[in-house]
Amino acid sequence: MERAGRKSRVIAGGVFFLAHTLLAGCDDAPPPSSPRPRADRGNVLEQRKAGVMTQIEETAPGDYKIMKEYPSSTTGVVLKRRDGASEVIPEEKVLGLIDGASEERSLLGLGTVLSSGLLGYMMGKNAAPNPFVYGNEAVYQQSLASRIPLEERLREEEKRAGSPANRYWYGSRYYGWRYGTRSYGSSGTSGTRKSGFFSRMTGGFRGFMG
Amino acid sequence: MAVPTLRVNPIPPSIFEQVGFYWYESPDNLDYVANELVRITAEEGETYYRAAEELYGLYVRAAQHVIDENLFHLLEIPENLVEMIRLTWEDDRHFHLLGRFDLAGGLEGKPVKLIEFNADTPSMIFETALIQWMLLRHNGLDEERQFNRLYETLQESFLRIRHLHPAFAGADAPIPCVLFSCLDLGLEDENTTRLLEEMAYEAGFITGFEYAHDVCFDTDGVSNAGGDRFDFWYKLLPYEYIGLEEPELAALLTDLLKRGRVILLNPPYTLLFQSKGLLPILWDLFPGHPLLLETSFEPLRGKSCVEKKTFSREGDNVRILDASGNELDRRDGDYVEYRSIFQEFAELPADPEGHLYQAGVFYSWEPCGLGFRREKGIIHNLSQFAGHVVESMLMNQGRENGK
Numbered sequence: 001m002e003r004a005g006r007k008s009r010v011i012a013g014g015v016f017f018l019a020h021t022l023l024a025g026c027d028d029a030p031p032p033s034s035p036r037p038r039a040d041r042g043n044v045l046e047q048r049k050a051g052v053m054t055q056i057e058e059t060a061p062g063d064y065k066i067m068k069e070y071p072s073s074t075t076g077v078v079l080k081r082r083d084g085a086s087e088v089i090p091e092e093k094v095l096g097l098i099d100g101a102s103e104e105r106s107l108l109g110l111g112t113v114l115s116s117g118l119l120g121y122m123m124g125k126n127a128a129p130n131p132f133v134y135g136n137e138a139v140y141q142q143s144l145a146s147r148i149p150l151e152e153r154l155r156e157e158e159k160r161a162g163s164p165a166n167r168y169w170y171g172s173r174y175y176g177w178r179y180g181t182r183s184y185g186s187s188g189t190s191g192t193r194k195s196g197f198f199s200r201m202t203g204g205f206r207g208f209m210g
Numbered sequence: 211m212a213v214p215t216l217r218v219n220p221i222p223p224s225i226f227e228q229v230g231f232y233w234y235e236s237p238d239n240l241d242y243v244a245n246e247l248v249r250i251t252a253e254e255g256e257t258y259y260r261a262a263e264e265l266y267g268l269y270v271r272a273a274q275h276v277i278d279e280n281l282f283h284l285l286e287i288p289e290n291l292v293e294m295i296r297l298t299w300e301d302d303r304h305f306h307l308l309g310r311f312d313l314a315g316g317l318e319g320k321p322v323k324l325i326e327f328n329a330d331t332p333s334m335i336f337e338t339a340l341i342q343w344m345l346l347r348h349n350g351l352d353e354e355r356q357f358n359r360l361y362e363t364l365q366e367s368f369l370r371i372r373h374l375h376p377a378f379a380g381a382d383a384p385i386p387c388v389l390f391s392c393l394d395l396g397l398e399d400e401n402t403t404r405l406l407e408e409m410a411y412e413a414g415f416i417t418g419f420e421y422a423h424d425v426c427f428d429t430d431g432v433s434n435a436g437g438d439r440f441d442f443w444y445k446l447l448p449y450e451y452i453g454l455e456e457p458e459l460a461a462l463l464t465d466l467l468k469r470g471r472v473i474l475l476n477p478p479y480t481l482l483f484q485s486k487g488l489l490p491i492l493w494d495l496f497p498g499h500p501l502l503l504e505t506s507f508e509p510l511r512g513k514s515c516v517e518k519k520t521f522s523r524e525g526d527n528v529r530i531l532d533a534s535g536n537e538l539d540r541r542d543g544d545y546v547e548y549r550s551i552f553q554e555f556a557e558l559p560a561d562p563e564g565h566l567y568q569a570g571v572f573y574s575w576e577p578c579g580l581g582f583r584r585e586k587g588i589i590h591n592l593s594q595f596a597g598h599v600v601e602s603m604l605m606n607q608g609r610e611n612g613k
Binding site: 009026043044149199210 | 222227228230232328330331332333340344347353361362365381393400404408409411412413414416418419423424425426433447451458523524591
């Protein structure tokens with residue numbers, strides 16, 4: 001639980017949320033003194049997971065609305081209580097909330113609201129976000145548009161897994177978006193495709209940044 | 211007076227790795243991230259920001275001068291990049307996503323002075339945006355007490371990029387696709403690029419990542435190895451390398467830019483800012499400007515100065531000369547063939563242990579993040595990163611707690 005009134009950047013980006021959660025775990029249990037073996041490459045940025053970050057506000061006792069929502073490599077919820085305190089809900093607990101949505105009595109219960117937003121969309125709980133659960137029209141419109149990059153990341157995940165292996169695949173996600181000006185695969189290419197630039201510089205060179 | 215610092219508890223390496231930050235160790239086994247935060251006042255932070263704002267204006271005027279007077283040769287800009295520089299300079303769709311000013315002074319009452327502008331492929335993004343915030347969070351310090359909106363500002367800049375492009379502005383416009391690329395050289399370049407990708411993804415773009423050698427180019431544009439087409443290409447590759455090492459790619463990109471088939475990030479004109487050949491031109495145009503150090507293509511007479519190369523990076527090929535031209539210190543590197551510039555020596559602020567501090571201020575439409583590098587000598591790419599904290603009551607509290 002955050003102190004009331006204290007601002008945190010935890011909703012600024014999924015990677016902040018993740019760092020916050022990891023550091024909170026570290027506050028609870030001091031890390032072992034012996035160094036942990038170096039993890040294999042496979043951090044949050046490289047995994048390219050599909051996720052959704054959601055910021056929710058309690059609008060009346062037990063009622064919630066979505067105030068900010070965007071696709072991210074991290075899934076998490078930041079909940080702002082009516083007294084100004086905010087809570088950070090990591091992915092594992094979020095899934096439990098969504099599973100418990102059917103038992104909620106309020107139409108704006110936490111699990112119900114999450115199921116009706118972009119996160120619910122990713123998990124196949126809805127075919128389109130429900131405007132009723134959003135704090136304002138702009139956030140709702142943004143979430144409608146966010147389905148496209150989110151779909152794209154899911155498509156990539158599934159392609160990588162070789163089948164619809166995403167653990168969120170148990171619903172009715174809608175396919176058939178118009179993906180920007182994009183054309184896929186061999187379609188739309190003309191002339192000779194060139195690649196392999198800089199291949200001789202791969203390896204043995206230092207980084208290029210300054 | 212020495213640079214005041216605050217000792218902090220380090221972040222466990224396993225947590226660094228889980229967020230994708232692997233370069234927390236230097237080869238000589240010192241921690242790359244300093245266990246001290248630089249304590250600055252709000253006024254010092256404001257002064258850095260105002261300096262970056264003003265310097266960007268000076269750079270734009272100096273670059274316009276280079277274009278108007280056709281002075282590209284002074285900046286050692288390869289001939290085959292001039293057309294794409296001119297094209298993108300005149301067209302608002304080509305937005306400068308991100309650069310970092312390196313500044314001397316600004317602490318201990320020393321005046322802020324421009325060292326250089328890393329305008330094309332700046333490093334230290336991960337450290338400034340995320341790592342120094344993590345140090346505040348980990349040490350129970352107020353998260354607001356930092357000049358650091360780098361992550362949020364870059365997301366806003368991605369939205370600006372979208373609105374500046376007629377094809378993607380407006381509610382019903384298609385979603386733009388951005389491909390992010392670097393060379394397969396290691397995790398610093400790669401995860402810096404991927405962090406930028408994450409910002410764009412969270413800002414609502416469709417994004418992809420492909421190593422530069424796997425990116426495909428044809429007469430219609432840029433695509434990944436799978437053939438998916440992208441509207442924007444972010445490349446963590448210096449333009450001068452494209453011009454000198456891959457002239458065929460330079461020609462392809464010029465053609466694609468002319469026909470509006472791709473937008474490059476950062477845009478080609480940022481090479482004008484990146485070349486240290488612009489520093490003597492800045493001094494010629496604004497002699498005696500309080501933010502500038504005297505800089506010339508010839509050694510400065512009777513003044514201690516620093517010799518650098520137009521396109522040297524990461525503190526390589528730097529020599530420090532005394533007023534008589536004798537060498538006091540040097541770092542060698544791979545940039546010997548480039549032209550030298552000579553910049554008046556500016557003393558960097560030091561802490562009691564003798565670390566010298568250089569400020570880095572990020573600029574993306576506006577100044578948006580401050581971080582420091584420190585070293586007992588010439589600052590380079592492996593010099594320690596030091597975060598900062600803006601002084602407050604909490605500082606005293608931290609000291610009492612022995613943090």
